[in-house]
Amino acid sequence: MTPSGPFADLPDVPSFELTSRSFQDGQTLQPPQRSGRLHAGGADASPQLSWSGAPAGTGSFAVTVFDPDAPGAGGFWHWAVLNIPADVTSLAEDAGAESGAQLPASAVQLKNDAGFRGYVGAAPPPGHGRHRYVVTVYALDVEELDTRAGARPASLGSELSKHLLGTATLTGIYERKR
Template identity: 50%
Template sequence: MSSNDPFARLPEATAFTVVSTTVADGAPWSIEQYSGLSGVPGGKDLSPHLSWSGAPEGTKSYAVTVYDPDAPTGSGFWHWAVADIPATVTELPTGAGDDTGSGLPEGALQLPNDARAARFIGAAPPAGHGPHRYFTVVHALDVESIGVPADATPAALGFTMAGHILGRAVLTATAETLA
């Protein structure tokens, strides 16, 4: 597991709170949040429930990202990216990140993850690779729309958001596939 902080080189942002009924900060993902595509029994690729509060004044929209910096790729692995969540929305239900984005609010844009699927893809660390960290982040933005195209990568979203982030709420989960 890498000790690198994926936020160390990003601009400072006001902290606010994100909680979940499906995972606690620092705890392992539930089996439903593992990837069924990786052959993990019970893995269902269900995006976690998220609820946030205390975003900074001036927030006009949110983006949500899920990132594994410990993936053996040299660049980590983006599991989910959603942009243009209206400022009036402060909760996403479990499974909001399905193939159709059925649990996302109108106007929200679900971008392709590193598997090139515009949906949430669950944890799938290589067997025996050790524990991985999954940073689920709600970004409070100073614009109503971040203006990325529907086929943008999560990294491109992050680059575009960099100058618009007012606040950041982080929930870190873990996952490990035993050998």
């Protein structure tokens, strides 16, 4: 499967299964996955995620949440977490809290586009229309990606392309009326 969105130029790789108890693919994100910090009436709790069927040779996983419909160039990064061990196949709801307390010890959260390390919930501008929140799990052939201090999710493309074995994707929807 060829990845889409900000990393559309990544290699064509197999897909694997991704599910969530927090939302169904193509359905509206629930209040916990919406933003409180950005005044959308939510809790900024990352969704529960479970995946299976990752390719043989997987050394670690990375997870991103991206809004390609955000105003301005480049969309909006809601979350990026790297270096999830290969034997971890799920993340609890709110694993993306700033503390990272529910993440594996090796995991590294990058700064989201709201400026902090952790998950920021959906918060499209009122009246801007329906936004897609693309959750992607990347299976990688290394235990750790090389990350520089202060790295941002948008800069992950070249590291992912060097190590990508497979992807799994779910998309949540959210719209704020005027």
